[in-house]
Amino acid sequence: xxxxxxxxxxxxxxxxxxxxxxxxxxxxxxxxxxxxxxxxxxxxxxxxxxxxxxxxxxxxxxxxxxxxxxxxxxxxxxxxxxxxxxxxxxxxxxxxxxxxxxxxxxxxxxxxxxxxxxxxxxxxxxxxxxxxxxxxxxxxxxxxxxxxxxxxxxxxxxxxxxxxxxxxxxxxxxxxxxxxxxxxxxxxxxxxxxxxxxxxx
Amino acid sequence: xxxxxxxxxxxxxxxxxxxxxxxxxxxxxxxxxxxxxxxxxxxxxxxxxxxxxxxxxxxxxxxxxxxxxxxxxxxxxxxxxxxxxxxxxxxxxxxxxxxxxxxxxxxx
Numbered sequence: 001x002x003x004x005x006x007x008x009x010x011x012x013x014x015x016x017x018x019x020x021x022x023x024x025x026x027x028x029x030x031x032x033x034x035x036x037x038x039x040x041x042x043x044x045x046x047x048x049x050x051x052x053x054x055x056x057x058x059x060x061x062x063x064x065x066x067x068x069x070x071x072x073x074x075x076x077x078x079x080x081x082x083x084x085x086x087x088x089x090x091x092x093x094x095x096x097x098x099x100x101x102x103x104x105x106x107x108x109x110x111x112x113x114x115x116x117x118x119x120x121x122x123x124x125x126x127x128x129x130x131x132x133x134x135x136x137x138x139x140x141x142x143x144x145x146x147x148x149x150x151x152x153x154x155x156x157x158x159x160x161x162x163x164x165x166x167x168x169x170x171x172x173x174x175x176x177x178x179x180x181x182x183x184x185x186x187x188x189x190x191x192x193x194x195x196x197x198x199x200x201x
Numbered sequence: 202x203x204x205x206x207x208x209x210x211x212x213x214x215x216x217x218x219x220x221x222x223x224x225x226x227x228x229x230x231x232x233x234x235x236x237x238x239x240x241x242x243x244x245x246x247x248x249x250x251x252x253x254x255x256x257x258x259x260x261x262x263x264x265x266x267x268x269x270x271x272x273x274x275x276x277x278x279x280x281x282x283x284x285x286x287x288x289x290x291x292x293x294x295x296x297x298x299x300x301x302x303x304x305x306x307x308x309x
Contacts, residue, residue, distance in 0.1 A: 043251070
């Protein structure tokens with residue numbers, strides 16, 4: 001059995017406590033197939049083996065707890081890293097510019113990385129803490145995004161409850177496709193800027 | 202010819218990430234089609250209530266096929282049941298499949 005199947009078996013046996021523990025660990029940044037577990041939890045709820053409202057409440061709170069742990073690590077453990085990054089970027093000024101950008105775009109970025117481009121979530125948590133983003137704003141965007149993510153996956157699992165593994169494959173492929181599209185967009189934007197700069201005035 | 206100001210490696214990176222996005226989107230679409238097929242194979246992580254519900258078979262029939270009395274609140278995956286019984290999980294899966302096939306369609 002692979003890791004995903006072992007976790008599905010463990011979820012069937014231990015239910016909510018296992019789901020909460022895995023959600024916290026995955027939200028901090030350990031790559032675990034948490035979306036697959038949420039789909040399975042939705043399916044188990046349809047079969048009467050788990051309780052859907054409890055799954056939604058506890059999984060959302062666990063995800064928010066894990067994200068805030070990542071945010072705290074970034075906030076209080078990030079200064080040494082900041083010094084390194086500023087050396088790498090060439091100057092303090094550039095780092096401050098990057099931090100200001102994160103503070104400006106942070107909200108939608110936090111929200112989208114909770115449910116759409118989830119692989120970037122743990123990184124965004126660290127960077128938000130490190131960049132001095134307001135904790136209260138982080139908490140609000142984080143909670144809304146995680147609630148949407150959990151409700152979405154639990155509902156999909158609940159509706160198509162006989163196809164847990166196929167749904168897991170759909171969700172992981174679609175998520176990574178979204179990440180690849182985002183990277184493509186950023187590269188295309190950089191190319192556009194370079195071409196505009198190169199064009200004679 | 203290379204246009205001034207646009208590094209070639211950046212354009213190659215764009216082509217690669219777009220191709221990757223296309224392949225992943227196709228994969229998602231492919232698995233999405235399987236969701237409607239309703240042909241999920243029996244796997245070691247599945248529980249008897251899960252299999253009974255997805256195959257529309259009474260739980261008692263499946264417990265009987267595993268040589269166990271009906272456990273309505275037993276949520277062990279069949280992999281764990283196989284370990285407890287000291288049998289290969291493939292044996293349990295084939296017993297379950299056989300019980301499902303022999304169950305009259307109108308009772309499902």
